[in-house]
Amino acid sequence: MSARDYFALFQIEPGFHIDMAALERAYHSLLAQFHPDRFAGKPQVEQRVAAQLCADINSGFRTLSNEVARAEYVLKRAGVDLAQAEREGVGTEFLMMQITLRERLEGIDSGDPSQRQALMSEVEKHYSASRDAFASAAEEARFEIAARRWQEMCYLSKLRDAAPPRAA
Amino acid sequence: MALLQISEPGEPTTAPESRQIALGIDLGTTNSLVAHFDGTDIHVLQDETGRAALPSVVYYGAEETAVGFAAEAFSGSEPANTVASAKRLLGRGREEFSDDPYLTLTPEGVLAFATAAGEKTPVEVSSAILTALKCRAERQLSGAIAGAVITVPAYFDDAQRQATRQAAALSGIKVLRLLNEPTAAAVAYGLDADSEEASTLAVYDLGGGTFDISILRMREGLFEVLATGGDSALGGDDFDRAITDFWLTELELAQPSVVQRRSLLGLARRVKEMLSAQQTASMDCHELGLSCEQLSLSRESLDNLVSGLIDRTLQACEAALADARLESVDRVVLVGGSTRMPRVREAVAACFGREPLCTLDPDQVVAMGAAKQADVLVGNRGEGEALLLDVIPLSLGLETYGGLVEKVIERNSTIPVARAQEFTTARDGQTGLVVHVLQGERERVEDCRSLARFELTGIPPMVAGAARIEVTFRVDADGILEVAAVEQLTGARSEVVVKPAFGLDEIQITEMLKASYEFATEDMTARQLAEARVEGEGLLAGLQSAIAQDGDLLSADEVQQLEAGMRALAEVLVADDPQVIREMTDDLGRASEAFAARRMDRSIQSALTGVSLDALEDNKAE
Numbered sequence: 001m002s003a004r005d006y007f008a009l010f011q012i013e014p015g016f017h018i019d020m021a022a023l024e025r026a027y028h029s030l031l032a033q034f035h036p037d038r039f040a041g042k043p044q045v046e047q048r049v050a051a052q053l054c055a056d057i058n059s060g061f062r063t064l065s066n067e068v069a070r071a072e073y074v075l076k077r078a079g080v081d082l083a084q085a086e087r088e089g090v091g092t093e094f095l096m097m098q099i100t101l102r103e104r105l106e107g108i109d110s111g112d113p114s115q116r117q118a119l120m121s122e123v124e125k126h127y128s129a130s131r132d133a134f135a136s137a138a139e140e141a142r143f144e145i146a147a148r149r150w151q152e153m154c155y156l157s158k159l160r161d162a163a164p165p166r167a168a
Numbered sequence: 169m170a171l172l173q174i175s176e177p178g179e180p181t182t183a184p185e186s187r188q189i190a191l192g193i194d195l196g197t198t199n200s201l202v203a204h205f206d207g208t209d210i211h212v213l214q215d216e217t218g219r220a221a222l223p224s225v226v227y228y229g230a231e232e233t234a235v236g237f238a239a240e241a242f243s244g245s246e247p248a249n250t251v252a253s254a255k256r257l258l259g260r261g262r263e264e265f266s267d268d269p270y271l272t273l274t275p276e277g278v279l280a281f282a283t284a285a286g287e288k289t290p291v292e293v294s295s296a297i298l299t300a301l302k303c304r305a306e307r308q309l310s311g312a313i314a315g316a317v318i319t320v321p322a323y324f325d326d327a328q329r330q331a332t333r334q335a336a337a338l339s340g341i342k343v344l345r346l347l348n349e350p351t352a353a354a355v356a357y358g359l360d361a362d363s364e365e366a367s368t369l370a371v372y373d374l375g376g377g378t379f380d381i382s383i384l385r386m387r388e389g390l391f392e393v394l395a396t397g398g399d400s401a402l403g404g405d406d407f408d409r410a411i412t413d414f415w416l417t418e419l420e421l422a423q424p425s426v427v428q429r430r431s432l433l434g435l436a437r438r439v440k441e442m443l444s445a446q447q448t449a450s451m452d453c454h455e456l457g458l459s460c461e462q463l464s465l466s467r468e469s470l471d472n473l474v475s476g477l478i479d480r481t482l483q484a485c486e487a488a489l490a491d492a493r494l495e496s497v498d499r500v501v502l503v504g505g506s507t508r509m510p511r512v513r514e515a516v517a518a519c520f521g522r523e524p525l526c527t528l529d530p531d532q533v534v535a536m537g538a539a540k541q542a543d544v545l546v547g548n549r550g551e552g553e554a555l556l557l558d559v560i561p562l563s564l565g566l567e568t569y570g571g572l573v574e575k576v577i578e579r580n581s582t583i584p585v586a587r588a589q590e591f592t593t594a595r596d597g598q599t600g601l602v603v604h605v606l607q608g609e610r611e612r613v614e615d616c617r618s619l620a621r622f623e624l625t626g627i628p629p630m631v632a633g634a635a636r637i638e639v640t641f642r643v644d645a646d647g648i649l650e651v652a653a654v655e656q657l658t659g660a661r662s663e664v665v666v667k668p669a670f671g672l673d674e675i676q677i678t679e680m681l682k683a684s685y686e687f688a689t690e691d692m693t694a695r696q697l698a699e700a701r702v703e704g705e706g707l708l709a710g711l712q713s714a715i716a717q718d719g720d721l722l723s724a725d726e727v728q729q730l731e732a733g734m735r736a737l738a739e740v741l742v743a744d745d746p747q748v749i750r751e752m753t754d755d756l757g758r759a760s761e762a763f764a765a766r767r768m769d770r771s772i773q774s775a776l777t778g779v780s781l782d783a784l785e786d787n788k789a790e
Contacts, residue, residue, distance in 0.1 A: 011776050026776055028390075031557065033775040034768065036584060036645040037345065037545055043707040045757035049764040051644060055586035062581065 006060035006073065016074050016135045018064065027061045068157050071134050071150045078143050085147035090155070097126070098155050105159065120160070127156040188314040190344065190546035191305050192352070192538025195294060195318055195332065197255045198376035198403075200224050201532060202301040203539035204309060207548065210356075210536045212529075213304055221531060222304075225252045226296045228283035235300040244430065249283045253377065254293035256400065258335070259328030294335035302341055315342040317542040319534050322348040322382045323396045325562055325607050326619055326649050333646070344545040346646045348558060349373065350382035351391045352537030353501050357525055360386060360556060368394070368494060372516050372524065373503035374481060377403040381485050383492040390557040392580060394492035397484045402477065404440075404506035410473045411436035415463055431456050435463060443467045444508045471511040478512060482519045500524040505531045557582055560647055564619075566639060567604035569594050571613045576641045579609065583647055588640040597629040601637060603653050603662070624653040626660035693746065700749040704741050707753055708734055711760055714767060721766045733759050 007014040010026040032038075034054050039047045063069045075082060089095075101123060108115050134149035192203045192210075199221035203212045212220045219237070227239035227250050234242070243250040248270050257271075257279055272282040280287040298318075305313060318341075320332055329346055336343045347355075350371035354360060359369065366387040373380040380398040384391055412432045416424060424432065435451045442449035443465065450464030489495070500520045506512060507530045516524050528536065541556055559582050565575040568591070576589050593601065601624045608616030627635050636656040643649050652663035711734055719727060733756040740748050 009772065011773075029775055030772065033771070035557070037556070043710045043757065044703065044753075045707065045761050045764050046710065048757075049761060049768055051584045051642075052586065053765075053768050054584045055642065058582045058585045059587065 004056050004060070005077070006064055007077075009056065009060050010064065012064075014074075014077070016071060016138050018070070020065070023061070023064055027057065027065075030057050067131060068150075068153050071131075071138075071146075071153055074138055075143060075147055075150060078138075078141070080143045080147055082147070085144075086151065088148075090148055090151050094152055094155075098159070101126075101159060123156055123159050127153065127160065130156060187548050188546040189305075189309050189311050190314055190539070190542035190548070191302075191316040191341075192535050192540065192542050193298065193301055193316050193318045193341075194349070194352075194532075194535035194538060195255065195297065195320075195335075196224055196375065196534075197253050197378050198224055199531070200297050200301060201535035202305050203532065203535040204305065205539045205543040207543075210539050212532045212535055213301075213308055215304065222297065222300060223252075224255065224297050225250060226254070226288075226293050227251075228281075228285035228288055230284040233285065233296065235296050244426075246284075249285070251281045251283065251288065251293050254281070254290040254297075257290040258294055259325070259331035260290070261327075291331050291335045291338065294332070295338035298335055298339040298341060302339055313341065314546050315344040315542065317345050317347050317352075317538040317545065318343055319347050319349045319352045319538050321380055321396075322350050322393045322561055323380075323398075325617055326564075326647065327607075327617070329647050333648070343646070344542055345556075347538055347541055347556070348382075348391070348393065348561075349380070349503070349534050350384055350393075350501075351556065351558065352534045352541065353503050354384065354386065354391065354537065355540050355556065356528055356533045356537035357501060359499065359501075360391070367498040368492075368496075370485070370488075370497045370500045370520055371503055372481070372485065372500060372507065373398075374506040374512060375403050375504040376506070377401070377405050379403055379481050379484065381481070381488045383488050383494065383497065390582070392559050392582075393561050394494070394580075395488045396561070397488040397491065399480060399484060402480060403504075404437075406477055407440055407474050407506065407509075408433050408436040410477065411440060411465060411470065414465075414469070414473055419459055421458065428456055428458070432463075439463070439465050440470065440509070443470050444510060467510070470509075474509075474511065478515050481512075482515060485516075485519050496521055501533070502526045502530050503533055558645075558647065559583065560585070560643055562607045562617075563609055564641055564643070564649060565606050565616070566591070567602075567606060567613050572611055573606050573608070573613055573616050576639065577643065581643075583643045584645050586640060586642040588638050591637045591639055592633050593627065593630065593635045593637075594632055596632050598632065598635070599627045599629055600625045601627060601653070603639060603651065605641075605649070605651050619649065620651065622651075622653075622662060624655065624660065624662040626658060627655045628658055696746040697744060697749070700746040700753065701741060704737055704749050704753040707756060707760075708737060708741075711756075714763065718763075718767045718770065721770065722763060726763070730756075730760060730763065 005014075010023055010030070012018055012022055012026065031054065034050050034057065036047060036051050036054060039050045063073050072082065075085075090098075101119070104119055105116075108119065110116075130149050130152035134146050134153060137143070137146035137149055187207060189204070192205070194201045194203075201212055201220055201222065203210055205211075214220045215222070215236075222236040223240050225236065225239040225243065227234040227242045227246070229242070229246065229249050239250055240252075243252070251270075260279060270281055272280055272287060274280050274287050274289070278289055280289045281293065302313060302316075316336070318332060318336060320329055324332070332346060333343055350369075350373070353371050353373075354369055366385060369384045369386060371380075371382045371384065373382070378398065378400050379402045380396065382396045383394040385394055386392070412429065415432060415436070416422070421428075431453075435453060439449045439451055446467075448464060448466045450462050452461065453463050454461045489497075497520060500516060500522060502513070502516065502524045507516070507524075507526065513524060513526065544556075559580045560577065561579060563575045563579040564577045565573045566589075568574045574589070574591075577585055577587050581587075591601075603622050603624060604613070604618065605620045606613060606616040607619050610616055624637065627637070637653055638656055639651065639653045641649060641651055650663065652661065654661045711730065715722070715727065715730065722730070733752075737749075737752045737756050740752050743749070
């Protein structure tokens with residue numbers, strides 16, 4: 001919808017590794033200046049343009065501040081065909097591992113929080129590995145590999161979120 | 169909508185020197201309040217007899233209408249004509265229609281109260297309350313109200329927020345912003361200002377008839393609603409009932425008369441309030457024809473009577489914490505009159521492991537925060553003022569094949585926000601598509617709330633899955649949604665501003681405004697003309713200084729075109745036709761949109777390097 005480059009918008013160096021503090025600073029100062037509340041008494045045309053700009057700022061921040069979304073954005077920006085990458089999928093080996101993890105998660109005894117904790121730290125470890133592999137592949141412009149690692153990140157982060165919340 | 173700054177025709181519009189009058193309004197289920205920040209202090213406005221709270225009750229008799237205490241007086245004699253707690257039904261559709269004997273459906277299928285004065289929708293009832301508060305403010309602040317911040321519960325969905333706005337429009341109130349009630353309470357305590365580091369906050373709101381718990385995270389003016397919970401049928405009234413039942417048991421009075429029961433409830437409330445400050449309390453009751461002259465209660469027995477009710481609120485707090493995935497919070501704020509009870513404070517402190525903030529009047533804290541924010545929004549304070557950002561409380565999505573909901577905007581997205589998603593057709597040769605907009609977290613359509621349904625037509629016949637339809641959701645700073653669908657090949661387009669089927673459309677509101685007593689005496693055309701001129705003059709002044717400042721962003725051709733448009737608008741501004749002024753203003757606005765966008769892009773640079781762009785403002789003010 002918007003052709004605005006998010007890295008340029010926040011004036012941070014393009015790439016997967018970003019300075020999160022700089023991103024947050026830029027996000028807040030942009031919002032502080034362009035939020036529609038700042039245009040309450042201004043002509044409607046300025047209100048409209050500001051609202052659209054703010055929507056871009058918010059979407060941009062949401063995209064760049066989340067690792068999986070940022071990885072996807074890095075790929076899109078490099079012109080990678082994500083639909084094609086998704087059709088190619090991840091390797092069988094990864095798929096099997098992912099299924100095993102999911103089955104173990106479902107079989108967890110909810111009365112024993114340590115079981116869940118152990119599994120989660122294992123998921124976290126796999127996720128970090130895929131993320132780091134993504135980062136170096138993207139840096140070397142090996143986008144086919146990067147796209148595969150990105151999909152692994154998607155699977156693993158979903159697994160992380162699917163974990164039932166801590167017992168109340 | 170333009171601010172109502174009325175200047176003499178022909179006189180140049182200048183930035184007003186005096187403070188703009190802005191209000192904070194807490195439109196509550198049981199009571200409503202209005203507050204005003206005068207630059208130094210926040211004043212909660214009182215009625216002639218010194219009462220701040222206006223009962224949210226409206227009486228619609230055959231002869232007269234009354235609001236507040238005057239309306240409450242009819243609740244015994246004419247219950248059908250006395251509408252209370254209309255907020256519960258605000259923005260609700262026919263699915264909420266119950267067997268309540270006082271409720272009805274209008275011919276248009278809108279939920280309404282059947283009264284001697286006709287069918288009254290919850291929007292109209294809320295508007296009557298808002299009008300009463302607005303009149304109170306106009307009398308006491310002697311001036312036109314520039315606008316108001318109205319508070320809503322954090323869990324209010326799009327339909328309920330829309331309904332609140334409609335009620336305000338019906339009362340002729342310009343809504344500066346709808347603010348979440350817990351956020352307003354945090355603002356009243358100044359918690360928005362001192363939050364460099366992210367911190368978490370629980371707002372425990374125990375009112376007369378409802379209990380709400382909200383868990384927020386805040387950081388530099390950004391308020392994020394992490395979780396909400398509560399019980400819409402639990403509050404101080406239940407405490408009064410518990411005390412009354414206790415007395416009835418003691419007196420062995422199984423069948424009290426209606427009058428006895430109501431009088432006892434009143435005494436129970438007074439005793440409960442006295443027990444917030446003392447250990448025992450008693451009330452004279454010899455007029456009630458009971459077997460005793462006095463009723464008394466100790467704080468200890470009160471605590472025992474209500475401990476089950478308080479436990480229910482604590483369970484909701486635990487659930488909200490778990491929902492927010494938090495172990496504890498950094499601060500706790502108390503809202504609602506029932507939080508004056510020492511037992512409630514102790515229980516909350518124990519539950520969250522810290523002493524709650526309670527230095528401000530818990531009945532007034534929400535209105536106070538709203539007043540503070542209204543003052544900022546109306547422009548009485550500098551640009552450096554902290555910004556209050558809100559997030560949408562519930563995800564927004566679309567119905568897809570098989571009755572499933574595809575989320576387009578996730579809950580907790582900071583607003584304003586816009587997001588587009590591509591969809592396609594399910595059948596070969598399909599030329600139309602129904603866009604069904606839903607709100608909620610669940611996966612199935614029937615578990616979410618339906619907001620709107622509209623149709624995109626003119627899709628060229630293709631095989632299933634070949635069409636590309638981009639659906640864009642836009643949510644503005646108030647959390648109000650606009651949805652557009654565009655077929656990418658042909659550009660066929662359809663859009664809707666979500667106006668759920670609970671209430672009134674623009675035309676109806678205008679009609680009702682015209683019909684209402686308050687506006688009957690006012691010349692609508694003069695009012696519209698003044699509004700149109702303010703908007704038109706504002707655009708002209710803005711464009712003049714913009715061209716002076718950033719004219720280099722325009723080609724010579726573009727400058728000429730803009731200037732021609734400006735001359736045309738200046739010509740019609742002196743004429744007396746608001747319609748023409750409005751059209752020309754809109755035309756020029758559209759024509760200058762690209763220029764405005766380029767200027768903002770330029771200012772992004774300076775925003776990030778810390779250079780203030782207010783040079784432009786200074787030029788204007790000169």
